[in-house]
Amino acid sequence: MRTAVTARGLTKRYGDVQAVGGIDLDIHVGEVFAILGPNGAGKSTTVEIMEGYRTRDAGEVSVLGADPGRPTREWRSRIGVVLQTSNDVAEVTVRETVRHFAGYYPNPKDPDEVIELVGLSDKAGKRIRQLSGGQRRRVDVALGVIGGPELLFLDEPTTGFDPEARRQFWDLIQGLAQQGTTIVLTTHYLDEAEALADRVAVVAGGLIVAEGEPKTLGGRATAKARVSWSDEGERRTLETDTPTRTVLELTHRFDGEVPELTVTRPSLEDVYLKLIEPPA
Numbered sequence: 001m002r003t004a005v006t007a008r009g010l011t012k013r014y015g016d017v018q019a020v021g022g023i024d025l026d027i028h029v030g031e032v033f034a035i036l037g038p039n040g041a042g043k044s045t046t047v048e049i050m051e052g053y054r055t056r057d058a059g060e061v062s063v064l065g066a067d068p069g070r071p072t073r074e075w076r077s078r079i080g081v082v083l084q085t086s087n088d089v090a091e092v093t094v095r096e097t098v099r100h101f102a103g104y105y106p107n108p109k110d111p112d113e114v115i116e117l118v119g120l121s122d123k124a125g126k127r128i129r130q131l132s133g134g135q136r137r138r139v140d141v142a143l144g145v146i147g148g149p150e151l152l153f154l155d156e157p158t159t160g161f162d163p164e165a166r167r168q169f170w171d172l173i174q175g176l177a178q179q180g181t182t183i184v185l186t187t188h189y190l191d192e193a194e195a196l197a198d199r200v201a202v203v204a205g206g207l208i209v210a211e212g213e214p215k216t217l218g219g220r221a222t223a224k225a226r227v228s229w230s231d232e233g234e235r236r237t238l239e240t241d242t243p244t245r246t247v248l249e250l251t252h253r254f255d256g257e258v259p260e261l262t263v264t265r266p267s268l269e270d271v272y273l274k275l276i277e278p279p280a
């Protein structure tokens with residue numbers, strides 16, 4: 001499997017703060033890789049080092065076969081970046097902005113197609129100042145993909161989106177991934193990671209504390225199931241490896257319908273919250 005990003009022992013300190021404490025990562029070509037973690041965990045620092053926007057103190061990093069510590073123009077043109085902060089070219093229109101940015105790349109995509117892709121065709125003639133927060137964020141995404149990047153970094157891309165816009169954005173990302181773009185995503189939305197990512201890494205205190213597919217992370221798939229029901233107005237809960245048998249027994253006990261029955265396994269959020277708990 002070819003790798004788009006490799007990091008070994010990646011380290012960064014700001015004064016007394018160890019922001020990144022020795023991170024190892026392999027991100028494969030064509031995958032959607034999500035980096036999760038609480039505020040201050042070191043996600044942005046890690047990603048900005050990969051993007052060539054921050055220097056590292058120690059460790060080895062290779063991004064599309066080159067050291068991002070020594071970025072070249074040609075290398076930059078193969079990477080798309082959507083940062084946390086929104087651009088503020090407020091007085092120009094969406095179309096003008098996207099066309100302008102297309103001019104920075106050797107083989108840009110068609111600006112009107114990209115505007116269509118991010119769902120802004122009906123706003124193409126509007127000044128950016130006139131757009132809502134979520135619409136501006138779509139402009140950021142358009143600018144991130146206009147160069148036709150092989151590797152796209154998205155830093156909290158859907159913050160401020162309404163639920164419908166978030167779903168549309170997920171479709172957009174899935175479409176780019178299907179076309180072969182490698183995507184590195186940081187997000188605080190666990191449903192977003194679950195919907196989009198092939199693999200996730202959970203970062204806490206500058207270290208990776210877990211890595212894997214969303215559905216198996218932290219032993220999720222093999223965790224005990226929680227069977228819960230109502231018994232004479234009181235909520236009962238049982239953790240079990242054999243939920244089917246438990247439900248069958250309950251069915252007999254209640255002679256049919258079990259009141260308010262639910263059977264659940266730990267959600268990605270349950271597992272995530274456990275993983276980032278500080279040691280006791």
Ligand SMILES: Nc1ncnc2c1ncn2[C@@H]1O[C@H](COP(=O)(O)OP(=O)(O)OP(=O)(O)O)[C@@H](O)[C@H]1O
Nearest residue numbers: 014017018019037038039040041042043044045046
């Ligand atoms: N330029 C800087 N100077 C000093 N300290 C910094 C700087 N940038 C980040 N830090 C510190 O490094 C640590 C990691 O920050 P980073 O921005 O990488 O976290 P993050 O996981 O991206 O957080 P968030 O989810 O809030 O974006 C934090 O303690 C932060 O205060």
